[in-house]
Amino acid sequence: MRDPGQFDAFYADARQRLLLQAFALTGDLGAAKRAVRDGFVAAWHHWHKVSRQDDPEAWVRPVVWQHAQRRHTAHFWRREGSLAAEHRATLDALDELTAIQRRALLLRVLAGLDSDVFCHEIGLTEASAARQQRLAAAQFAIHRDVDPAQVDATLRDLGTPLEVLRLPRASIIRRSGTARRRAHTSLGVAMAGVVTVGAGFAVSHDATASSSIAGPRGASAPGLDGPGAPDAVVHLDPADLLSGSDVTRLAARALDETGTGNNTDGTGLNLPCQTRRYADPKALAALVRHFQTPVAAKKQVATGLVQVVERSADAHAATTAYAATLVWFSDCAGKRMQLLDSYALTGAGDQGALLVVRDWAKPVKTWTIGVARTGSIVTTLARTAADDRRPELKPFQAAVGTAVDRLCSADGGDTCATTPRRVAGPPPPGPSARGMLQAVDLPPIKGVPHAWVGTTPRAATTNPAATTCDGASFTGGGIASSSTRTFLMPQAKLPAQFGLSETIGRFSSVTRAKSFLDGVEKRMRTCEDRDLSATVDEFRHEPKGPVGAVHAWRVTIQVSEHRSVDFWVSLVRRGAVVAEVGFVPVPKAKIDQPTFRALAERALLRLENLPPA
Known part of the structure; x- marks a missing residue:
């Protein structure tokens, strides 16, 4: 026999605590309110069992938390606009924690559980749960900018804006729980016949079926092309x-x-x-x-x-x-x-x-x-x-x-x-051409639905990335080694001059590398004087972060009265290594200046993938 009075008293006592926990867990007030309602509806549904628990709240709490997270769709940066600044700051600090850390902290502070109890709710050993709780409290104090001794009070203060909220009356919760119980009973009766008819199949099928996950505490993938020996048992749960x-x-x-x-x-x-x-x-x-x-x-x-x-x-x-x-x-x-x-x-x-x-x-x-x-x-x-x-x-x-x-x-x-x-930081090294651009670094070309394909690197006896203005050569004295490769879109059937090339050279010293770069910059500055058909626009760039300066130019060569050819060229240096990137666009396959600049920055980052000399 279910006692409504006992349930109503329990609901009045626990609902505000669980609302605060669900709100702190998600930062989503709507989800928290609905989760509390759903949790207590489920509790009345099972009240004959829940009421016999030593701590009925321990039965409801996981249900409320699960419903809150399932219903939670708002992001922490889209909170209730009416929240005070200090409460928004508390939710922001909670957002800095991992999910397990957040649960551990809230279970201890807002649910009042010790680590030997809440470890079961978050699926960790007692030692790990205690460690996560200590770490969570320390991280929260840092992000919230409060003294560690104020962590508990700061979290409990989240309940202040919730005091004015109206939750459903206990009688409404009980009616919903009763309706749910009747619906489940009707469904059970309807399914009983189906289960009886299918019982023979279920028994015979289960006797031969093999799970895709090996055992409750082990998962292995035996076989020649999979991990583990056929009889291996490894604890990957x-x-x-x-x-x-x-x-x-x-x-x-x-x-x-x-x-x-x-x-x-x-x-x-x-x-x-x-x-x-x-x-x-x-x-x-x-x-x-x-x-x-x-x-x-x-x-x-x-x-x-x-x-x-x-x-x-x-x-x-x-x-x-x-x-x-x-x-x-x-x-x-x-x-x-x-x-x-x-x-x-x-x-x-x-x-x-x-x-x-x-x-x-x-x-x-x-x-x-x-x-x-x-x-x-x-x-x-x-x-x-x-x-x-x-x-x-x-x-x-x-x-x-x-x-x-x-x-x-x-x-x-x-x-x-x-x-x-x-x-x-730098991208992961490619499987080949380490230190050089990979096809995955290159931007898409608008209107060309094909992939870039890179050639195998070769010694840079010639430099396909160079223009007549810079005349950069990666052969001769002072260069210990060099490589060059070209990227094309062979399926696109673009004009032959289209493509992107990169050439890198490892110099014998940083001084020689700097001198090489200074020489290129000087030739680019004087190119228009030396070649009246050339127009050179420089857009040297010093991006923020770990990369250094990017030296880049757009060179336009007037080949006839009505026709000109553009070249994008960039040089970057990391220590004693210099890379030059050159791109030749065609009318139907172009990129813009910010895109080329980003590609040059990527070339500089890729130099960090180079093996040691």
């Missing part, structure tokens, strides 16, 4: 992968989990530009989990997400697998893919990187890719959105941190996440 509640901020709509397996089915290629099933062919175990937004309505962007995890034999093998994974996104041969941005991720385990890749083949898609290593485990998180807008990176890098936190306590894991931060 599907429970250590991200769940739907961990990735709510990565899309405008909820991401639904669509499947988890050990990557032995199909091609095994889950990532853009991936060239083989496993980054570590000798990996001990692998798991893949896919997420997808429901069918998008008009004007809504479809979003997909995949998490790939590989467990190597040791940290050294995992480091190699981490590098091999990154190489995939520096190649993309034969595809209209462009690597837009490259970052190192600090605070994401032992190693971390974040990349943004655009697939220009219609329909255009933008990939955000995070790769991280903790101990002997490498995880890759890849989100795809069907548009050409720059993605928001902050929620994604937080999700990478959450992925690391879930794996660092697993068998083979090591360093956990703190607060992942991105630092702009």
